[in-house]
Amino acid sequence: MANTDKNGYTVIFAVVMVLVVGSLLAFTASSLKPAITENERFEKQQNILYAMGINENVEGSVNFVPTNKVEAEFGKYIKEQLVIQNGKIEKDSSAYLINLKQELAKDMSERKLPLFVGEKEGKDYYIIPMYGKGLWDAIWGFIALDENYVVQGVYFDHKGETPGLGANIKERYFMDDFTGEEIMSGTEYEGITVAKGNNDPLNERKDDGKVDALAGATITGNGVTAMINSTVKLYIPYLKDLKI
Amino acid sequence: MALLSKKDRGLILDPLADNNPITIQVLGICSALAITAQLKASIVMGISVMFVLGVGNVVISLMRNIIPSKIRIIVQLVVVAALVIIVDQVLKAFAYELSKTLSVFVGLIITNCIIMGRFEAFALGNGPWRSFLDGIGNAAGYALILVIVGFFRELLGSGTLLGFKVLGDPIAKTGLYGIGYENNGFMLLSPMALIVVGIIIWVQRSRNKALIEEN
Numbered sequence: 116m117a118n119t120d121k122n123g124y125t126v127i128f129a130v131v132m133v134l135v136v137g138s139l140l141a142f143t144a145s146s147l148k149p150a151i152t153e154n155e156r157f158e159k160q161q162n163i164l165y166a167m168g169i170n171e172n173v174e175g176s177v178n179f180v181p182t183n184k185v186e187a188e189f190g191k192y193i194k195e196q197l198v199i200q201n202g203k204i205e206k207d208s209s210a211y212l213i214n215l216k217q218e219l220a221k222d223m224s225e226r227k228l229p230l231f232v233g234e235k236e237g238k239d240y241y242i243i244p245m246y247g248k249g250l251w252d253a254i255w256g257f258i259a260l261d262e263n264y265v266v267q268g269v270y271f272d273h274k275g276e277t278p279g280l281g282a283n284i285k286e287r288y289f290m291d292d293f294t295g296e297e298i299m300s301g302t303e304y305e306g307i308t309v310a311k312g313n314n315d316p317l318n319e320r321k322d323d324g325k326v327d328a329l330a331g332a333t334i335t336g337n338g339v340t341a342m343i344n345s346t347v348k349l350y351i352p353y354l355k356d357l358k359i
Numbered sequence: 360m361a362l363l364s365k366k367d368r369g370l371i372l373d374p375l376a377d378n379n380p381i382t383i384q385v386l387g388i389c390s391a392l393a394i395t396a397q398l399k400a401s402i403v404m405g406i407s408v409m410f411v412l413g414v415g416n417v418v419i420s421l422m423r424n425i426i427p428s429k430i431r432i433i434v435q436l437v438v439v440a441a442l443v444i445i446v447d448q449v450l451k452a453f454a455y456e457l458s459k460t461l462s463v464f465v466g467l468i469i470t471n472c473i474i475m476g477r478f479e480a481f482a483l484g485n486g487p488w489r490s491f492l493d494g495i496g497n498a499a500g501y502a503l504i505l506v507i508v509g510f511f512r513e514l515l516g517s518g519t520l521l522g523f524k525v526l527g528d529p530i531a532k533t534g535l536y537g538i539g540y541e542n543n544g545f546m547l548l549s550p551m552a553l554i555v556v557g558i559i560i561w562v563q564r565s566r567n568k569a570l571i572e573e574n
Contacts, residue, residue, distance in 0.1 A: 125427040132434060136441045143448050150452035158455065176522070182455075275462065278516065279396030279547050333546050 158183045159211050160189040165270040166257035167192065167233045175287050182327040193233040193242075199353050200225075207351070215246040219346070228349060232357075233259070240267055241357070243350050246344025250334040251275045254284065254342060260354070264299040266307070271339065281335030292326040294320040298343075300324065304351050306344035309336035363492070370492040374500030377567060380473045382560045383506040387473040391505055392552040394464060398521050401509030404464050406500025409495060411442055412474050416494035418442070419482035426483070435478040436469075443468050473501055508555045516546030 119125075126272075161179035164170065167191055171178040180188050182279050197211035201224050211230040218226050233240040239262060246255045252274035259267040271284040283289055310325040311333070318326055328336040363371070380386045387408075394400045408426070418438050419426075426434050447465050450458035453510050468474070482490040513519055518526040527534015529542060545551055566572045 119425065120429070125429050128425070129430060130426050136437055140441060140444055141543060143445050147448050147452040151448070154451065155454040202517075251383045277396070278394060278400045279513070330544055 154182075156212065157185050162270045162272065163211060163231055163233075163242055163244075163257050164188060164192060166242050166259040166268045167235060168259070168268045169233075169235065172287065177285065177287055177290075191236055192233050193231050194234045196232045197232065199228040199230060201349070204230075204353060205359070215244050215346075216253070219246060228353075230353070231284045231352060241354060243347055245342045245346040247338055247345065248275050249276045249284075249338040250281050250332075251277070254335070254338055256342070258293070258342045258343065258347060260298065264297055264354075266293050266296045266298065269293040273335070276335050277332070278351065279331075280329065281330050281332040284335060285337060289326075289329060295321040296324060296326065297322060298324070298347060304348055306347065307340070311336075367492055369487065370489060371496035371499070371524040374496040375494075375503055376500075376563075376571065379500045379504060379563075380476070380497050381501055381556065382471040382563055383570065384476070386476050387501050388469050388556070390464075390467045390471055390555075391501075391508060391556060392549040393467060395505055395509040395512050395552050396516065396547050398506065398513045399462075401505040402502070404467070405498070405505050407446075407464055407468055408471060408473070408501055409498035410446065411439065411468055412477060412494040412496075412498040413491055415439055415442055415474060416477060416490040419478045419489045420485060420487045420490035423483050431483065432475070432479075435475055438478075439474055442474050473497060504556065504559060507559060508552050509554055512546045512551060515543050516551075518542050 119128075163183070164180055165177070169180060169188060171180060172232075174197045179185070181350070193211075194210055195206060196211050198205050198207040198213070207229075212230065213227055213229045215229070218228065229244055231242040233242055240259045241261070242257050243253070244257050246253065248254060254271065254273040254276070255273035256269060258269045261267050269290050271290060273282060273284060276282045276284065293307060298304065298306055305324045308325045309328045311328045313323070313325045313327065315325070316327050377383065381388065390404065394404050399505055415438055419435060422434070422438075424514055447458065454535055477494060481493045485493070510520070513521075514525070518524060518529055524534075526540065527536045529536045
């Protein structure tokens with residue numbers, strides 16, 4: 116075709132291409148939206164359950180409750196979903212859908228903080244969602260505490276940390292280290308520090324509020340520390356009320 | 360092999376060795392450095408690029424006679440970006456777990472110079488079937504180098520392969536670690552990927568003198 120060099124043809128081609136590709140993408144996005152939202156909902160439930168120890172882990176790998184069972188399991192183990200706003204605690208059965216990132220950006224008075232109370236084998240778990248930043252992008256997760264502020268389990272995830280380095284925060288050997296650590300030092304809030312060189316690679320000391328850092332992932336590790344310290348701290352006054 | 364003519368077979372096999380996109384054409388180095396710290400990531404990236412390059416080459420090849428030459432690079436970019444976004448959305452809807460593993464690579468696929476390079480150099484001048492073979496071949500050559508680099512980086516850097524502790528447990532000091540072996544943390548950093556690629560290029564050129572350029 117000889118006329119493909121003409122300006123008019125080029126402009127028309129560009130316009131048609133943008134229309135075709137644009138509507139194709141819009142169509143794909145809107146037709147897949149319900150399925151994607153559903154997946155994200157299941158994932159949140161899976162993550163919350165994971166933090167309180169409801170999972171199908173085998174041999175060092177992370178395995179969630181399967182998606183076809185997660186809704187039932189979530190209803191079974193999470194006995195209360197609470198929303199903390201303006202000093203008041205209210206029940207809200209869709210609290211797990213709250214987007215923590217948006218809430219943390221809001222003013223204190225408008226901020227809704229979700230909190231989940233789970234029960235497993237007669238024991239209560241208080242599950243707190245967390246959100247923070249790693250090296251490249253967002254990191255988030257859930258931390259489950261018992262009534263003595265001892266960590267019962269955590270789940271971390273990230274958007275784009277380096278594979279093999281920072282991305283390892285969602286590996287068992289890192290997350291499992293948090294179990295048993297205390298976030299309080301006496302009556303003071305202490306948080307948990309991801310520490311380098313605390314000479315405790317097997318994490319045998321549980322009372323020091325420190326877990327062993329990942330090699331080559333200093334900034335992601337510091338991000339995890341900051342995330343736990345800043346978000347969990349917001350809940351401490353209310354946990355005392357709930358009494359916990 | 361009656362399935363492919365000798366020439367077509369060349370399209371698939373040449374990029375695996377003597378015309379490898381990474382080691383000979385030195386394309387796609389950026390993603391080869393970024394994601395090869397683990398073998399699994401290398402494999403996933405290789406497969407993703409194979410899909411995008413195979414399909415993209417066919418699309419560009421079908422459109423090759425109507426694309427205005429002045430904006431052909433933009434058209435190529437739009438095709439890659441659209442394909443990648445569609446794949447990403449479909450995975451999110453039907454294979455959520457996989458899409459989470461892939462998330463970081465999506466952007467990297469779009470910027471991969473092998474894709475634009477093959478569109479420009481091959482698909483614009485050849486028919487769909489041959490373009491498809493060329494795409495698969497080049498992506499396979501790319502994937503091969505990625506897997507080799509990923510293998511050595513994960514093995515020497517973390518002491519694991521696909522997450523399995525093949526050299527023993529570094530914390531409990533079993534296996535090789537029991538006799539004083541240490542992981543080389545440097546292998547996990549991007550510069551080491553460049554050095555490993557350099558070693559592959561060196562080995563390849565010393566075995567085949569025809570690849571050495573004359574000054």
